Amino acid sequence: MESGYGSRVIDWLLQAYSGYNFDLQFVVGHNLNQLSSRYPNYKYIHNTNWDSTGATGSLFCADLPTEGQLIVSYSDILYRKSLVSELEKSEKDITVVVDSAWKDRYQGRSQEDLELSEKVNLANGQITRLGQRIHADAADAEFIGLVTFQGKALKLLNELKEKSIDLLGKSKISFLVEEMRVRGLNVGCIDVLGDWAELDDPRDLAHFVLGTKAQTLDRLAAVVSESTILDQYTFKVESWNENSEAVVSGIMGKFSNTRIVARSSALTEDGFASANAGAYDSMLDIDSSSADAVREAIVKVINSYPDNNPNNQILVQPMLTDVRISGVGFTRTLSKGAPYYVVNYDDQTGSTESITSGTSISSKTFVLRRDKLERLSGPPAEIIQLCEAFREVEDLVNYDSLDIEFAIDSGGSIYILQVRPIAVDHSEWNVSDEDVFRLVSKAEEQFESQNGASAIVKGNSALYGLMPDWNPAEIIGVNPSRLAYSLYQEIIMNDIWSAQRAEYGYRDVRPVPLLRSFAGHPYVDVRASFNSFIPAKIGDALTGKLVDFYLAYLKDNPEYHDKVEFDVVPTCFDLNFQKWRDRLSENQFSQDEINQLESALRGITNEAIFRNDQFFDQVNKLEGRLSQILNESNPLRRAYYLLEDCKRFGTLPFSHLARSAFVAVSLLRTAVEIGAISNQAKEDFLSSIESVSHSFTQGIADLAKGDLEMKEFLAEYGHIRPGTYDITSKNYREDPEYYIRPLLKNVKDYHAADSSQGNAWEAEKEVFLKACQQAGIEASLENLESFMRGAIEGREYAKFVFSKNLSLAMEAMTEYGESLGLDRETVSHVSWGELYKSADMELEPDLIATLLQNLASGGSRWKEIAASVELPPLLTGQQDFWWFYYPDSQPNFIGTASIIADCVNISPEFDVNTDLEEKIALILRADPGYEWLFGRNIGGLITMYGGANSHMAIRAAEFNLPAAIGVGEKEFQRLVKSRMLNLDAANHKIEILQ
Numbered sequence: 001m002e003s004g005y006g007s008r009v010i011d012w013l014l015q016a017y018s019g020y021n022f023d024l025q026f027v028v029g030h031n032l033n034q035l036s037s038r039y040p041n042y043k044y045i046h047n048t049n050w051d052s053t054g055a056t057g058s059l060f061c062a063d064l065p066t067e068g069q070l071i072v073s074y075s076d077i078l079y080r081k082s083l084v085s086e087l088e089k090s091e092k093d094i095t096v097v098v099d100s101a102w103k104d105r106y107q108g109r110s111q112e113d114l115e116l117s118e119k120v121n122l123a124n125g126q127i128t129r130l131g132q133r134i135h136a137d138a139a140d141a142e143f144i145g146l147v148t149f150q151g152k153a154l155k156l157l158n159e160l161k162e163k164s165i166d167l168l169g170k171s172k173i174s175f176l177v178e179e180m181r182v183r184g185l186n187v188g189c190i191d192v193l194g195d196w197a198e199l200d201d202p203r204d205l206a207h208f209v210l211g212t213k214a215q216t217l218d219r220l221a222a223v224v225s226e227s228t229i230l231d232q233y234t235f236k237v238e239s240w241n242e243n244s245e246a247v248v249s250g251i252m253g254k255f256s257n258t259r260i261v262a263r264s265s266a267l268t269e270d271g272f273a274s275a276n277a278g279a280y281d282s283m284l285d286i287d288s289s290s291a292d293a294v295r296e297a298i299v300k301v302i303n304s305y306p307d308n309n310p311n312n313q314i315l316v317q318p319m320l321t322d323v324r325i326s327g328v329g330f331t332r333t334l335s336k337g338a339p340y341y342v343v344n345y346d347d348q349t350g351s352t353e354s355i356t357s358g359t360s361i362s363s364k365t366f367v368l369r370r371d372k373l374e375r376l377s378g379p380p381a382e383i384i385q386l387c388e389a390f391r392e393v394e395d396l397v398n399y400d401s402l403d404i405e406f407a408i409d410s411g412g413s414i415y416i417l418q419v420r421p422i423a424v425d426h427s428e429w430n431v432s433d434e435d436v437f438r439l440v441s442k443a444e445e446q447f448e449s450q451n452g453a454s455a456i457v458k459g460n461s462a463l464y465g466l467m468p469d470w471n472p473a474e475i476i477g478v479n480p481s482r483l484a485y486s487l488y489q490e491i492i493m494n495d496i497w498s499a500q501r502a503e504y505g506y507r508d509v510r511p512v513p514l515l516r517s518f519a520g521h522p523y524v525d526v527r528a529s530f531n532s533f534i535p536a537k538i539g540d541a542l543t544g545k546l547v548d549f550y551l552a553y554l555k556d557n558p559e560y561h562d563k564v565e566f567d568v569v570p571t572c573f574d575l576n577f578q579k580w581r582d583r584l585s586e587n588q589f590s591q592d593e594i595n596q597l598e599s600a601l602r603g604i605t606n607e608a609i610f611r612n613d614q615f616f617d618q619v620n621k622l623e624g625r626l627s628q629i630l631n632e633s634n635p636l637r638r639a640y641y642l643l644e645d646c647k648r649f650g651t652l653p654f655s656h657l658a659r660s661a662f663v664a665v666s667l668l669r670t671a672v673e674i675g676a677i678s679n680q681a682k683e684d685f686l687s688s689i690e691s692v693s694h695s696f697t698q699g700i701a702d703l704a705k706g707d708l709e710m711k712e713f714l715a716e717y718g719h720i721r722p723g724t725y726d727i728t729s730k731n732y733r734e735d736p737e738y739y740i741r742p743l744l745k746n747v748k749d750y751h752a753a754d755s756s757q758g759n760a761w762e763a764e765k766e767v768f769l770k771a772c773q774q775a776g777i778e779a780s781l782e783n784l785e786s787f788m789r790g791a792i793e794g795r796e797y798a799k800f801v802f803s804k805n806l807s808l809a810m811e812a813m814t815e816y817g818e819s820l821g822l823d824r825e826t827v828s829h830v831s832w833g834e835l836y837k838s839a840d841m842e843l844e845p846d847l848i849a850t851l852l853q854n855l856a857s858g859g860s861r862w863k864e865i866a867a868s869v870e871l872p873p874l875l876t877g878q879q880d881f882w883w884f885y886y887p888d889s890q891p892n893f894i895g896t897a898s899i900i901a902d903c904v905n906i907s908p909e910f911d912v913n914t915d916l917e918e919k920i921a922l923i924l925r926a927d928p929g930y931e932w933l934f935g936r937n938i939g940g941l942i943t944m945y946g947g948a949n950s951h952m953a954i955r956a957a958e959f960n961l962p963a964a965i966g967v968g969e970k971e972f973q974r975l976v977k978s979r980m981l982n983l984d985a986a987n988h989k990i991e992i993l994q
Contacts, residue, residue, distance in 0.1 A: 074145030101194035102142035206399030238310035337426030477987020520866020535600030650802025829859030
């Protein structure tokens, strides 16, 4: 029988009867051919009247024996092999299997279902009545659908079959047994106390099979064919306490002269409600020939159990050797239960616990859309086979939200080390698999339609990235609201970005937009970006050749997706241009072509040095016009004016200053690379920059000393908000108690500088000038210092100023929404274009509100589905919508929440008495040894190392704790120096606030 959910229930029934010499018969109805083809070695009897007869009628179709023992079982129930053993030993004429825990066997059982069930009355272990008509309140137990007949019962059963009583033929088995009891037969019972499964609900089979770690592996071992489950010796703590010597002897006898592992198998781990991943100890590489070693390992495992429950188990298995790949696979995403296989594995160390312990620093994360497994090609064969093994386990337990630990040896054999349900409640996500597949398929079609040649930009094919160039993943997150996305388009990504590049001396690619959305994820058009970094003086032919090379290089090296300007494309002239010359000459570029590029980029750099003032003039105009715009009483018109000024006098000059700042930092960085100056000299210069952050910090210090009023401070800095484009994120003026008051503790006066700061730069800056002039940079030291300082300080200042217009525009949108009875959240799901057009509609306010509410509902639903979609940070082809690997530098974001909080570095010198409540904890690795953190009410978690499937990832998901697991060394070192962070797991963003 098939359960209706793809599980192979017959496999479990056959396992229960394995080892017994029974003559198995199946009475089947409409699915005869399906069953007989899958299980050809058994006898099948076709009940042609299956749709009009009851279970007794089907039984009468069978060849009934006249002697021995007959076991009759419904085909939609499952039970343990031990129950079959009890039935075989029964000497009663009839033995019925009942369940006295029937009312509590599963949650939410309706009264109607209780009344329809086959019930029994009991007295002193004997059946006194059976049948559906017994009132539920009067029943003692439920007949589960399993019964034995022998002796007199077999004789009567054959007589009843011969008489073919019509009433019996349409009845249930309980009615048949009651008829035989009334005729004087002795009916006994066995009580299973809830330990069985009736396949009424998709989770019934899973709950039946998935128990403790040891139980689950034992139950699966005999039925899996795509993988192997190692032999085991399992015992309870109770057995150890009673006779530990016998247990040690049993282990040594079963696993003689080999290395073994002792693993926890507690009742409080690996469940549906809580995994307690890594909470208890497991001991590896134990010498089974040493009783002391075995005893010591067992004691350590038992001592790690906190509850002293004697029914906790310990699982002992052979130690796997020759491990080539090991890791953890989720059959759905951890945070949202989205339809993807996520396999986090280590193919370097040979360890079976590097992924779960979070110690791996070279792990891989493979993501596969669940509906593409059957048609998959491209990934390593062993990973495809592994996913097929996962699929088999899913089918066997009739459950597709599993957490599976595995290992693969050098011969390609797959070993299942653990199977448990993903202990995260995904019920709050109202997104179906079909919703996800439809959205991704549409994105796939969109990608294909945009992937050909373009009339404007050069390059034979397109690539799209989350982090190159204007880095939407950092600015608006990977799952932005419609308003945030549209505002980013409006003020930068539609045409401001390309206008700036053209004015700066690069190729003019207008009107090509830079931002594209695939399944609700914001991607940069990398081909357009690379075109826009080609100097305008370069001809079409060389432009096309360069762009195709850059695209191919990035496709071959996707780990550079977040650092294209350092490792893929030369966007300015610097002091180590030889690096680019070498790469281009090695890839069929002539010296003349390379010279053209170098000369053109040098020209752009030289012109940039003398242009900062004009950009500052534009920014100053923006501030000067602000008070006039704020006099506009119509909130949407005010927002429009603010955004138009923001583009003209804000983001355009900001883009210029940001580009110049990149040039400035590149000159400094490459001066260090070629040995012209020391790294200390570079750092001295950069630390001398007086940015907005410094003035903000000084403002906090002045506030604390009473030298500045809060009103004055907020007038200057109140527009700052953690989510620059997020209308739901309140700014400092709207919530000063949250943002500002905590900063008034432990303030630092930045007017007091280290007297030695800048010494290295002062000593080496003449050498820097000489290196620049020798490379063809036509500027004096004064010009260079002014340019670099002005560009770096100007970039931060211009962003500070333009973000004030943007913030005020969002306040105006909030005001407009409130006038219509719409809150911030609702407004966030409407695009800026839709919002602005609504003001011109000649409709009553309530109709406009209804229209916007409907648009917001659609936007909210779109965002909800998009949040469940998994896509790589770099889209290179159709296969990326099916399967992909995350690049090494990609953090694994866990949870759906976000938090803005102080951060604490949990270093070896960490004081355990430090207050961690609602703070973001930073630790080196996703080690289960940090389990205590979850008892300190932390607000978020960031680790340097660790994968998506590590223990800490699982625990963070269980607590719905926003986490970023495995951010990498560089990012971790950057974050650990900060004081306050915005950790937004839903949008895959980590933002330093202070």
